[in-house]
Amino acid sequence: MIERLLLGPGPSNAYPEVLEALSQPVLGHLDPVFLSLLDETSERLRSVFKTSNALTLPISGTGSAGMEACFVNLLEPGDTGIIGVNGVFGERMCEVARRCGAEVLRVEAPWGDPIDPQRLLDTQSANPRARVVAVVHAETSTGVESEIAPLSILQETDTLLIVDTVTGLGGVPVNVDAWGVDACYSGTQKCLGVPPGLSPITLSPRAVERIKNRSIPAQSWYLDLGLIGDYVGAARKYHHTAPTSMIAALHAGLGVLLDEGLEASWARHRSVGSQLQSSLVERGFKLIAQDGYRLPQLTAAWLPEGSDEATLRRALLDGWSIEVGGGLGAFAGKAWRVGLMGHSARPESVERLINAVDALGLNGSLN
């Protein structure tokens, strides 16, 4: 058995209660005991997303499946989608939308900067028939948080708002209803402290209406939210076999989070994130995300100059059993991504990592 301290961009370490839930006997997907656990999971997700949306559930796939579920259900061929792009996951949204046959209007910002919500709104004003505006709340490739609240004004238009908060949910405030988000998806393996494999999503009543009024069925049967809604809703109609053990794990993880309290969890992430970021800066790392828009739970940082990041990262894993992530895109080979998410977001995690960094001689200020 190998035990890692998981400080990469996800997965994070699972809460003990989650591993305990995973070790329990399997339940059937139509067992009344499981169905009430599923209902309770949806209810807990509503609390965590801060929404009263009826259609709130875990998609049977990872965060990218949640992304795809939102796009394939809300877009039809020929629709226009306005998409903010400031990292890998904005790019991914464009690719998924394109595969739905949509025309994509990109609103770009340099990697490391947030998306200016006003630019999304201006693009929507110039293209009022756009079906969706989509933006990543917490960019896992750069550690940047983009502001979502100003986009709530889209509720006054016919354009739906899709938000990716895979890395945000549980770690920083997410306010689906107050922000006017029509479709929001997350992942279990970040700030929820559950292994990867499910994608919590929630859709507003007007998004559900949109799905009902589609002219052709969603191109994905597996991710068809109309059909899935008939299973998680009152009809209990079999669609596919729900991943019951992983849903029990999510149920347990959400229980831990809500017992701690959302505000307390956000404060914990904020505290350890700022501890980490100042420790790294002291050691000659340079933070990639723009000041004022830094996620506490995911820090992307340039290593001190001359550092061999891949070798050092491997040494960290082999010598200290600590996993951090490498940079993506232009940051590959030169940056790390350090996650402090869910159960991993502890002061001890920062201490263990910084001790190892120091032991590795990774201290740019002394170079």
Added chain:
Amino acid sequence: MIERLLLGPGPSNAYPEVLEALSQPVLGHLDPVFLSLLDETSERLRSVFKTSNALTLPISGTGSAGMEACFVNLLEPGDTGIIGVNGVFGERMCEVARRCGAEVLRVEAPWGDPIDPQRLLDTQSANPRARVVAVVHAETSTGVESEIAPLSILQETDTLLIVDTVTGLGGVPVNVDAWGVDACYSGTQKCLGVPPGLSPITLSPRAVERIKNRSIPAQSWYLDLGLIGDYVGAARKYHHTAPTSMIAALHAGLGVLLDEGLEASWARHRSVGSQLQSSLVERGFKLIAQDGYRLPQLTAAWLPEGSDEATLRRALLDGWSIEVGGGLGAFAGKAWRVGLMGHSARPESVERLINAVDALGLNGSLN
């Protein structure tokens, strides 16, 4: 904690080694320890599928995601697909193919009968440009096994063979290479004794070639086997975060199966299936699947006349903690589907069920 004896159409009970694996600390999807576990999982899947296909892996979704992965990667809009339909899962294939923009030619058989392979071959001869022939090996809605081996002759044509063996794999012989199957998918929660959530699939070299030569990308980004192949293959390129804990569970379940031996597992399923089927017939149940084509691991049976199936099924769950499945389609309200799969395929399971059936007074021969 509720412990069920899972004798429905899936999930089955998980092997103890599988629950043990699920309770282990989470690993990252790029951790070398996890990657070697993933490689070993693919190698074990090759043994179980009886194939040397390089592209053999667990899809990050349930069996239906595996089905969709095969169709969206192999079909393009305007292609023709010939599909055998003798139950729910053949119908589902048609729906998935249709959503890919394909024209579907149905080769039907009554529910409870197998698909005659010659009729599939004749339809292919009349439509030699058909892109795929697709058929369900083990129909979970009826308990029927259809013969796949005669379809190996499709290897001499330009038509690819897709086979659904969600309920077959591990319980009855599956011979991907000898049968000339180009794309084969299964599920973890049936005869593999692993919770639901992953879909093992394997693609032949000519299927991979077909994917490379597509004129447009697959409509699903999440299920794009070209991109996923770059992660499970030597490139190790990040696509989506692999569900590491569930893959560790599958790894463990395949280990149990291969330690027992495929032939021994098939024999065990055959033995308990025939024990169950004769016990049910003695009690006035009528088997739905045609004689000679009955799956041992999944038995669909009409209840003795006048039985209130839903009430009895609920009594079985509440009083004996035994889950069996209800009938689908025309069998709803009148039939049960009883699974003896993976870890659930034990003589004790049959005894517990039959004792309960007798206690419920469910004995048509006495009526």
